Amino acid sequence: MNTRYKMKILFQYLFISGIGLLSTSCEKILPSSPEENEVLDGTIDALSTAETAKFLRGDVAFARVFTSTTGLGPLFVSNSCISCHAGDGKGHPSTSLVRFGQINETGNQFLNQGGPQLQHRAIVGFMPETIPSGATHSTFIAPANTGLGFLEAVSDADILALSDPEDKDHDGISGVPNWIELADFVKPKSNAISKNGKYIGRFGRKAGAYNLLNQTVNAYNQDMGVVSSFSARDTFSGENQDFEVSDNEIADLVLYLQTLKAPLQRNSTNQDIKDGKGLFIKSQCSSCHIPQMTTGPSSIAGINNKTFAAYTDLLMHDMGNGLDDNYTEGTAKTYEWRTTPLWGLGLSKDSQGGKMHLLHDGRAKSIDEAITLHGGEAANSRQRYLALTVNEKQLLIKFLESL
């Protein structure tokens, strides 16, 4: 090739590349952020500089991978928070956990045999746990992390106000709190309401955790086998051990969870979605999945006295025999489940590998299937849903997918 020909090739390449780069939007060259309502991660509004710094440290703690030399195990379920809550969303069946050993409010009868949680994985050289003979169990898929600070800040009085244990309004829906005993390190809120020394649980599928500190410490200990000053008992040996995560790191992680933003609804002004919401209310799904709640006082400005749309009442409801795994926590019955917040439901697939895994153990592969598996107090709503036309069902599901 002569020089002129090679120069021609060079400039042709540069020209074509240039045109190619220009014709491709900058977005593809340097990828832009997804729309804020398309992702679950991000902070609530109005974080202070100090809170932002703490949030960022909590984000690092959330992604921290534990190894056998940094505290993992010996028995564990997974090796990091993020492995079960990808993108701060719902978990995948591969990282679900199993709890066993309690069938009524008398407590867990298998605490001395590894209860309440099964650690089905182990570091090299150790054998993982198995479910003891005679113990019933339930599988839990990891819930989404978003908006948890709002749920934590709802007052006990507001939750109790939604409760109707004797179904005085005769709508077929009762709703009761799960009264739980607090671990030593958990301090009740100043306006907490107690009953026989027990307090209202609100986190977890069975509402077995009182607050986000409680939930976080349990996850370190039971999910990853990491001990802290709050929970120093090793799940393998049963003995207290040197701390493997600091109080500061736990505090950072708790604030991270408290200040993750609430999921943002998409296309809320779309008529189909408005109609779907109407059908959701008409079917009385909203009797438990309450559209609006309000937080009480909080030291975090973005959470203090705010109205939010989580679509939950934080109460336990009878969901029928089909969802009764014969396992429970606190004072809840085995067939009772805490109303799952529906916000972020439409983004579930983006954290569950492209497919939905809904209900407490991920058995429902679609919103339609999840609704039809509702029983007990939700049976009437399920029947109303089933009575809708195909088009109406699609509208209702479209609304749920917009959340």
Add this chain to the structure above:
Amino acid sequence: MLKHYALFILLSVISQRAFSQIDSTLFKRIPKTDSSKMNIDAVYNRPFLQVGRTPLGIGGYAELNTNYGVTDGISEGMSFQMRRMTLFLGGSLHPKIKFMSEIEFEDGTKEINIEFAAIDFQFDNIFNFRGGVVVNPIGAFNQNHDGPKWEFIDRPMSATELLPATFSNVGMGIYGKKYTKQWVFAYEAYLTNGFDDSIIDNDFSRTSLSAAKANRDRFEESSNGKPLLTGKVALRNRKVGELGLSYMGGVYNKFQDDGFILAPKRALKVLAIDFNSVLKKTKTAFTAEWAWINVDFPNNYAVQYGNTQNGGFLDIVQPVFKKPLMGFPNSTFYVSCRLDRVDWNTGKFTETSSKIYDETISIMPAISWRPITSTVVRLNYRHQKKWDLLGNPPANSGIIQFGLSSYF
């Protein structure tokens, strides 16, 4: 392990039955690439400066660049990076006894490594002995990794993170070449210290051979007392190109300590194939490498750690403009492109029978200018997609880099 010893001995015997001539390019100021040069020669195929009339040669290379990257709209801004400065020091004590070393300073002095420091007894071209800190010849990039030889600032993912690039170990082995008119055959076989449990217990949260690079104790003591075998055979047709096949394997875990059995022996097996060629008519250069990794570990271990992985890359480099420019008589411009893919975990989830992802792919077009053959100025753009374990929407990255790399 007996099989490894047997292969080692077999290669030794075969090599003694052949003959050829000694590679004598050590300490040439500028290496002359000829059709007999292969990846195996990379350790000596470098420009050296000879100190007077002494048999001592020194050299090295440096790499620096800018880095501006955006992932899903978030950028940490621009950084200047001094990725590495590497010093070569070699000596010839006797025409058949040579010493060569390569000391690397990465990211300033964040990491200082002896990548290579070996004594070679060059008995015959087909049979040579090497002992010291050697670079395990798995794939081609690990042997032939000097920055100024490549048109891309980033090293291939598959050759740095999947296969541990510049993974060196203490050990010894044999190597050699045999020439015919059209063909060159080369082989290498080493027994070295090996990997350790960190490859399945690390904060990358994935099976990672690279994690073992952090264990500097491997230069002092094997983690488990079992040598790692690394062997490679390569065949070069002088008109077509070079094809290499390499294997690395052995027990990686600490299965015993102080006489107590801790765990069953767990094996690691790596197979790599590499190819390079230059089209005579257009001078288009192709370099490709693909590797498969299999790591044995207990079934009840974390799902994030896969027991099979694979990945590779393809580089296409086209010289487009060669003309004296600004006082450089052999100045050459190149346009290039690299395709790179790694699948860190090739299995399926037990719970759902769906595919496990944890994959990364990237495409990297590049323009480079070589004022002289041993110096390159590079402008790279990299577009990368990274899927998490579950296959959720990928993280999209765009990275623009400008830098230079030169032997000195």
